[in-house]
Amino acid sequence: MTYPPPTSRTQHRPAPGVVVLMVAIFAAPPVGTFYARAAGAGEATSRGEPVRVRFRDAAKQERTVEGRVEVEAQDGGILLLGRDGRLWNITPDRLNQRERVEGNFRGMSSEESAAALRAELGDGFEIVRTKRYVIASKAGTRYAQWCGALFERLYDTFHIHWRGKPLQLEEPEVPLIAVILANEKQFVEFAARDVGPQAAAGAKGYYSILSNRMILYDLTAGEGSTPAKTLEDVQRKIAQNPFNLATVVHEATHQIAFNTGLHTRQADNPLWLTEGMAMYFETPDLNNRTGWKTVGKVSDGRLNQFRDYAQKRRKSNSLETLVATDDRFTNVDLALDAYAEAWTLTHFLIKTRRKAYTEYLARIAAKKPLEFEGGDKRIEEFREVFGDLEKLDRDFLRYAERLR
Numbered sequence: 442m443t444y445p446p447p448t449s450r451t452q453h454r455p456a457p458g459v460v461v462l463m464v465a466i467f468a469a470p471p472v473g474t475f476y477a478r479a480a481g482a483g484e485a486t487s488r489g490e491p492v493r494v495r496f497r498d499a500a501k502q503e504r505t506v507e508g509r510v511e512v513e514a515q516d517g518g519i520l521l522l523g524r525d526g527r528l529w530n531i532t533p534d535r536l537n538q539r540e541r542v543e544g545n546f547r548g549m550s551s552e553e554s555a556a557a558l559r560a561e562l563g564d565g566f567e568i569v570r571t572k573r574y575v576i577a578s579k580a581g582t583r584y585a586q587w588c589g590a591l592f593e594r595l596y597d598t599f600h601i602h603w604r605g606k607p608l609q610l611e612e613p614e615v616p617l618i619a620v621i622l623a624n625e626k627q628f629v630e631f632a633a634r635d636v637g638p639q640a641a642a643g644a645k646g647y648y649s650i651l652s653n654r655m656i657l658y659d660l661t662a663g664e665g666s667t668p669a670k671t672l673e674d675v676q677r678k679i680a681q682n683p684f685n686l687a688t689v690v691h692e693a694t695h696q697i698a699f700n701t702g703l704h705t706r707q708a709d710n711p712l713w714l715t716e717g718m719a720m721y722f723e724t725p726d727l728n729n730r731t732g733w734k735t736v737g738k739v740s741d742g743r744l745n746q747f748r749d750y751a752q753k754r755r756k757s758n759s760l761e762t763l764v765a766t767d768d769r770f771t772n773v774d775l776a777l778d779a780y781a782e783a784w785t786l787t788h789f790l791i792k793t794r795r796k797a798y799t800e801y802l803a804r805i806a807a808k809k810p811l812e813f814e815g816g817d818k819r820i821e822e823f824r825e826v827f828g829d830l831e832k833l834d835r836d837f838l839r840y841a842e843r844l845r
């Protein structure tokens with residue numbers, strides 16, 4: 442079964458106790474205009490073909506983008522991956538010209554990406570480059586450097602954590618981009634232009650699947666405070682509010698997971714899986730400069746929220762509703778419980794059924810972009826990997842009871 446995905450979805454990640462909102466913005470194609478060609482159904486798919494495409498974007502602006510065709514739609518539309526990492530969903534009526542480019546697809550180099558960001562964003566931004574990241578900052582170079590070091594450490598930790606079969610982590614094809622605004626006001630203005638005024642409301646940062654960028658702001662910037670002058674200064678300020686740091690790590694985990702082949706952008710990724718993954722990594726350890734010893738640390742807030750849910754509101758089919766659709770995450774009244782359950786389920790599966798969990802990850806990651814099969818299929822896949830849901834649910838609840 443195919444169902445047209447909504448035009449855009451926004452996930453707020455409420456944290457129990459403290460109001461910290463985090464957002465991953467998953468913008469899906471317009472309803473009814475785009476159907477992916479099923480690979481293996483006897484039709485050639487042209488993924489990998491480097492092209493130069495002239496088209497009008499959704500705002501009717503003329504663009505020429507070099508990239509790779511990710512998906513060919515039956516009606517002639519394409520999903521194009523630009524060399525900067527941005528995805529363009531181009532319907533046939535907006536497609537003006539498409540030509541083959543010599544050679545293989547190559548993502549932008551770090552230098553090219555830096556130059557492109559300078560041209561796009563203007564002089565107000567300083568560019569800081571690390572091994573894998575290109576950071577455009579209005580929050581000064583110190584803060585950007587501090588974030589860059591944090592991202593690289595997280596990246597290495599993530600790789601070490603998930604390497605090995607059946608997962609095959611890849612190096613990112615494109616530089617990983619972060620835009621850091623100087624303060625919340627700038628962030629709100631930027632987000633309104635980038636993803637719409639509502640999408641990032643209340644958030645402290647987001648990762649956009651379409652642009653492939655993290656948009657953040659200087660969390661050390663308070664009323665009348667001066668920008669951090671040294672890295673130690675940043676560290677000290679951040680340590681005063683670790684919940685803010687969790688936002689940054691959460692969004693950075695989304696970006697890494699979507700760029701190393703652990704998830705596939707614009708595919709039917711169950712939100713419990715992608716959000717569970719980001720939450721699993723979001724407990725940082727500022728005292729540990731070389732590693733990330735706290736991956737998978739118990740989140741007391743989420744566990745308590747889940748226990749409260751399990752006692753008072755949880756129905757016997759809760760796992761099914763969590764897996765089948767993303768509705769519980771997008772409903773403000775249900776989201777807190779959904780995130781808590783996703784965190785607890787992820788913790789339970791990684792700690793007690795790691796092999797099955799990684800098999801499931803690999804299976805979801807193998808899905809093609811823009812193919813949405815529906816809730817029954819999601820349940821079926823989940824059951825095939827994790828077995829009988831009633832037994833799983835019993836084990837899960839017992840685990841949550843005993844977890845410390």
Ligand SMILES: [Zn+2]
Nearest residue numbers: 464465716719
């Ligand atoms: Zn998230």
